[in-house]
Amino acid sequence: MRRWLRVFLGVVLGAGTALVELVFVLSAGLALTGLLILPRLRARVASPAFAGAQAMAELERRRLAKYLDSSHAGRPDGARALRYLAVRCAVGLLGAIVLALIAYGAVGMLVELVELWITVGDPLEGRSGIEKFWLTVYLIVFCSVLGFLSLTGLAGVAVMDRALGERFLEPDRAEQLRQRVEQLSTTRSDVVAAIHEERRRIERDLHDGVQQRLVALGMLIGRARRAGDGDRAAELLRQAHEESQEILRDFRDVAWRVYPAALDAGGLHPALAALVERAGMPVELRYEVARRPAVEVEAVAYFVVSEAVTNAAKHSGAGIVTVRVDREEGWLVVRVDDDGAGGASVRGAGLSGLARRVAALDGKFTVDSPVGGPTTIVAELPCG
Incomplete structure (x- = not known):
């Protein structure tokens, strides 16, 4: 009625x-x-x-x-x-x-x-x-x-x-084509900017993390060579060995952030499961997608979840993060909720990069994060 x-x-x-x-x-x-x-x-x-x-x-x-x-x-x-x-x-x-x-x-x-x-x-x-x-x-x-x-x-x-x-x-067909050209030009520029930011982030990770540890490792090995006492040399070599293990972990973290190998091995679900295990905070994962999406869609969905979980762990003070991945009428919908302090903005460095990644696939990206929380990040990616 x-x-x-x-x-x-x-x-x-x-x-x-x-x-x-x-x-x-x-x-x-x-x-x-x-x-x-x-x-x-x-x-x-x-x-x-x-x-x-x-x-x-x-x-x-x-x-x-x-x-x-x-x-x-x-x-x-x-x-x-x-x-x-x-x-x-x-x-x-x-x-x-x-x-x-x-x-x-x-x-x-x-x-x-x-x-x-x-x-x-x-x-x-x-x-x-x-x-x-x-x-x-x-x-x-x-x-x-x-x-x-x-x-x-x-x-x-x-x-x-x-x-x-x-x-x-x-819009008529000519107007639609003009708008599409403008959209593709914008998203192409956004993708170039996102790639540039990603290079800078990787360079910072290598310079501030791996490179510093390699310098420390070289110093430990040099001190061990110069040590006259066998026990002192053994202790320095033990420290050098531990430092080398830390370097390997840093390398794996950098490689994982560049492109997780689990996406190629098993798809998005196991990659997100591994991300949840390494999150360092309670994360609830609900994955309800029967058919595997395209690789490029999986990669963007993974980075959306990774960045959202990282932000929640570092900045929001959230107690728990909930990740939901569903497939709705040709769209892969990724939703990340946290009960933190809120205040996240799509204009921030990390989230703006995600918005550009999603736009490159003709997707939709929204952030709802009022001050005081909670925060909800939704990415809708076309997956046929």
């Missing part, structure tokens, strides 16, 4: 705006036709007409989104908006006719019943039981058919209204 009420209100409002649009379209059409005679007035006439058409088309777009569940992100130019209004006012007037017929039928039936009751009295009085039964059935069937036809008319007007919105309020 609530949905039908919204559709009814949408058709009523559309019928009302159709009258205004009809007057505007006729006036704008006459003014634009007059430009054939006085072309020098083009700037004074065409610009206001097209601006008014765009404003009215925007109102129609909002009406469709609010009442008819038809959202459109496009903003048509003036000429296209005027063509849309010219066609839409006809649909709106059709809706007005349907509403008028419904109102006429309802009021007419009510008047007839009142007159019949006043002049004749109770129409069922003096009739047999079987006559009363068939008369009641007739009225029920008659009213049901009229109600069905009325609802069908309203639904038909709503469907045509949505179809016109899809036809005129969405």
